[in-house]
Amino acid sequence: MEITATALSLITAAAVIMIFSFRRLSRGRRRLPPGNLGLPFIGETLQLIAAYKTDNPEPFIDERVGRYGSIFTTHVFGEPTVFSADPEVNRFMLLNEGKLFDCSYPGSISNLLGRHSLLLMKGSLHKKMHSLVMSFANSAIIRDHLLLDIDRLVRLNMKSWSDRILLMEEAKKITFELTMKQLLSLDPCEWTEGLRKEYVLVIEGFFTLPFPIFSTTYRRAIQARTKVADALGLVVRQRRKEHEEGEKKSDMLGALLSSEEGAFSDEQIVDFLVSLLVAGYETTSTLMTLAVKFLTETPAALAQLKEEHEAIRAKKSSADALEWSDYKSMPFTQCVINETLRVGNIIGGIFRRTMEDVNVKGYTIPKGWKVFASLRAVHLDQHHFEDARAFNPWRWQKKSGAAMPGNVFTPFGGGPRLCPGYELARVSLSVFLHRMVTNFSWGTAEDDKLVFFPTTRTQKRYPIVLQRRQSSESN
Numbered sequence: 001m002e003i004t005a006t007a008l009s010l011i012t013a014a015a016v017i018m019i020f021s022f023r024r025l026s027r028g029r030r031r032l033p034p035g036n037l038g039l040p041f042i043g044e045t046l047q048l049i050a051a052y053k054t055d056n057p058e059p060f061i062d063e064r065v066g067r068y069g070s071i072f073t074t075h076v077f078g079e080p081t082v083f084s085a086d087p088e089v090n091r092f093m094l095l096n097e098g099k100l101f102d103c104s105y106p107g108s109i110s111n112l113l114g115r116h117s118l119l120l121m122k123g124s125l126h127k128k129m130h131s132l133v134m135s136f137a138n139s140a141i142i143r144d145h146l147l148l149d150i151d152r153l154v155r156l157n158m159k160s161w162s163d164r165i166l167l168m169e170e171a172k173k174i175t176f177e178l179t180m181k182q183l184l185s186l187d188p189c190e191w192t193e194g195l196r197k198e199y200v201l202v203i204e205g206f207f208t209l210p211f212p213i214f215s216t217t218y219r220r221a222i223q224a225r226t227k228v229a230d231a232l233g234l235v236v237r238q239r240r241k242e243h244e245e246g247e248k249k250s251d252m253l254g255a256l257l258s259s260e261e262g263a264f265s266d267e268q269i270v271d272f273l274v275s276l277l278v279a280g281y282e283t284t285s286t287l288m289t290l291a292v293k294f295l296t297e298t299p300a301a302l303a304q305l306k307e308e309h310e311a312i313r314a315k316k317s318s319a320d321a322l323e324w325s326d327y328k329s330m331p332f333t334q335c336v337i338n339e340t341l342r343v344g345n346i347i348g349g350i351f352r353r354t355m356e357d358v359n360v361k362g363y364t365i366p367k368g369w370k371v372f373a374s375l376r377a378v379h380l381d382q383h384h385f386e387d388a389r390a391f392n393p394w395r396w397q398k399k400s401g402a403a404m405p406g407n408v409f410t411p412f413g414g415g416p417r418l419c420p421g422y423e424l425a426r427v428s429l430s431v432f433l434h435r436m437v438t439n440f441s442w443g444t445a446e447d448d449k450l451v452f453f454p455t456t457r458t459q460k461r462y463p464i465v466l467q468r469r470q471s472s473e474s475n
């Protein structure tokens, strides 16, 4: 009884404080964006979660944009947050990273990432390490080194596919193996597969609700994170020894061991490697799955894509690997990729925290507040894209760079934290689609729908039935 009474008075006190601070901020010189802070403590968190469990892609934001405009205040995951569905405000947030806004992840996610993760780094170290990754995933490196590995690993995986697969699972396996190759020069083996199994548990921890004390999934993720770190730590130690003896490899680990004259500790390197694994894994594999899903639902687009890739294959012998010039002759594929990124919105938006009071569009967001730049709301806005919710890759054939302002299509973010893997993701998907359409015909095995919480994915991991095409034997 006593506990209930205390809890009730705490809730009432919190509600009063919230209402008064909201009013004070709104009435005074500092005008907050309009909105509703919802219930004490939980704010509008439950409405947000419930909304994203439906298959309407942007219900929470749509409703509030309709009521308050494209920038509004709410209270989710334990704190007041300003949401933006406005491309100019989003761009302002991304470009002012490190000046007016800082990246911000809940403690539960930071623990899994590790404190030396690129995603958590700030200031000059972040700048240096971000460009190191950029230089490892740029066009020249992909053209001269990675493309061949991507093509080889995609083919190797597809060779082992049965006639019914869960596409999302297969795409994840491919993506993990590609990343292992790129980071550590390791080919798939029992060790990498063991690591992948632990790693999958870590990833599950990212997507549980951030209440670590109550969540078995989260506790299991923390244990798996230790195992992954130990396993990677062994590789780092071995490679450091070889590096000191003059045996240098041209992969990401090699670059980290050479960087800062070898000053990075094993722990720093492991955290850094984990952050790259995390950033590329779910994203690229979801992109692969969604591209196939959207194409399956749009037969005219699938037919045009097949034509493009068969024309490339017709110029080569069936066992020939894909080359850079082939990748450069896939214009319709690039339209399909853009449209998948736009409609699929794998990263729906980006959280930041204000470093000082920030004025935007006549409002003031107080220092220390969370802000959320919704990329998805802009991508699905009818003002920027006609019939915005339809998958229509042909729209990109008409859109020249000049016709579309840069800030309405930002699937890879922007500013100092622009995704360093954007080109790698595009090339990986192009190769994957090439091998998919030239090797197989397929159909969906069960109805599967898109869901958007806690991540964008298909509910049943996209089960499909496959038929190997006769010409595919040696592809």
Ligand code: HEM
Pocket: 103, 118, 119, 120, 130, 133, 137, 275, 276, 279, 280, 281, 283, 284, 287, 346, 347, 350, 351, 411, 412, 413, 414, 416, 417, 418, 419, 420, 421, 422, 424, 425
């Ligand atoms: C469909 C594929 C992908 C999408 C949609 C995507 C999207 C994004 C977005 C929106 C950000 C910005 C986050 C922010 O501003 O806080 C980001 C950051 C990042 N991405 Fe990607 N990404 C993809 C694939 C990859 C791949 C393949 C890699 C592997 C190298 C990668 C590595 C990273 C890293 C390391 C960051 C953090 C950058 C930083 O904080 O400085 N991403 N990504």
